[in-house]
Amino acid sequence: WDKSLAGRADRINNFERQLYDDGTVILKFFLHITREEQKRRLLERERNPLTAWLVTPAIWNIHRHYEDSLPLIEFFITRTDTNYAPWTIVEATDRKFAILKLYATITRALEKRAEGSKEAKQKKIKQKEPSHPKKNRVKRRSSPDGRFSKEECQQALGSLQIEMLELHYLLYKRKIPLIIAYEGWDAAGKGGNITRVTRYMNPLGYYVVPVAAPTEHERQYHYLRRFIKRFPVGGDIAIFDRSWYGRVLVERVENYCSEPDWRRAYGEINGMEEDYINSSGGGMVKFWLEISKEEQLRRFQQRANDPLKVYKITDEDWRNRERWDFYDKAVDDMLARTSTDIAPWTVIESDDKGYARVKALKTVITTIQKLL
Structure with missing residues (x-):
C-alpha cells in the first residue's frame, strides 16, 4: 500500500514537471477547516432546500473518517510539494480570508512568472540541459534473414x-x-x-x-x-x-x-x-x-x-x-x-x-x- 501511494505521488510529480517544463504555471491549494467546522457547513447545506442535494451519504462518510484522512492528506501534500508545483495551505474557516489568500497567491505567482519571462528574454538565459534516459541499443535492418513466398x-x-x-x-x-x-x-x-x-x-x-x-x-x-x-x-x-x-x-x-x-x-x-x-x-x-x-x-x-x-x-x-x-x-x-x-x-x-x-x-x- 505504501509503495503504491509513493508510486502515485511520483507519477503526479512527473506529470506536473512536464507541464512546468512546457511553460505552465502550477498552483495547488488545500483549503483546510476543522472537523467541527465541516460538520456545521454540511448541516447548514442540508437545511437549505437549494443546497441539500450537495450533501450525499458519501459526503457524510468522508466526514466520519475525517481524522483517518489527515495522515493520507499530509503524505500527499508533503510528497508532492515541489519548487515547480508548490502547495499552499489556506486556512478556510474565515471565507473572506481564504478568498483573499487565494487571490494574493495567484497574483504573486503570475507577477513572478511575468517578471521572470521578461528577464529571461532580456538576458537570453540558456535553458538547463535536460537529463537523458540511458541508451538501449536497438538493431535496425530492412531485410529479414530469409525470403518468404x-x-x-x-x-x-x-x-x-x-x-x-x-x-x-x-x-x-x-x-x-x-x-x-x-x-x-x-x-x-x-x-x-x-x-x-x-x-x-x-x-x-x-x-x-x-x-x-x-x-x-x-x-x-x-x-x-x-x-x-x-x-x-x-x-x-x-x-x-x-x-x-x-x-x-x-x-x-x-x-x-x-x-x-x-x-x-x-x-x-x-x-x-x-x-x-x-x-x-x-x-x-x-x-x-x-x-x-x-x-x-x-x-x-x-x-x-x-x-x-x-x-x-x-x-x-x-x-x-x-x-x-x-x-x-x-x-x-x-x-x-x-x-x-x-x-x-x-x-x-x-x-x-x-x-x-x-x-x-x-x-x-x-x-x-x-x-x-
Missing part, C-alpha cells in the same frame, strides 16, 4: 488473423486495454500492416488514430495531451498510425521545437508510457517499420506511376527523402532512448511487405498472450 505469407496471415480475433475477444472481455503504435519511413507499409492486423477484429473493440500535424488548438496544450486523450480504456485496442514520437522525429529534424524540448521529450515519453501501463493494467506495442533507401525510392516511383496510388505520394515525401540522413540519426536516438523494459520497440524488417505483416501480427499476439 507470397503464398507462405498469405497462409501464415490467415491463421494469425483468426487467432487475433479470438484473443481480441478475450482482451475485451477481461477489460485489458492495448496500445499499438506504428512509426516508420514513408512508404514503409504502415497502413497495409494495420489493415492486416485488424482484418477480422470486431470494430466495436478497436479504433485507429491517424496522426497528422497538430491543429492550432492542439498547439496551445502540452504536446502529449492530444495523444493521451485517445488512449484506450477497458478492453479496447487503440492503433496509432504515427504517434507522439513525432516530437523526437519530424519536430526535431524540421526544427518545429527547440533542442531542449525534443531532448527532454525522451524522458517525458518514457514516463508517460510507464504511467499508462502501470495505471491501466494494459500493454503497449511499438513498431518501427524499417526499409532501405533504395526500396523507398522504388515504392515512391511505383506510387507516382500508378493512378490508383498517386494520391499517396506528395512533394513533402520527396523533400523528407532528401533529409534521410538527418531522420536516420533521429530514429537511432529515438529507439535507443525510448526502448524500455516496459515498452520496448520492435523493428519490423519491411522491405518484404508479407514478412513485415506476419511479424507484426505475431508480435501483437505474443503481447496479448502475456497480458492474459
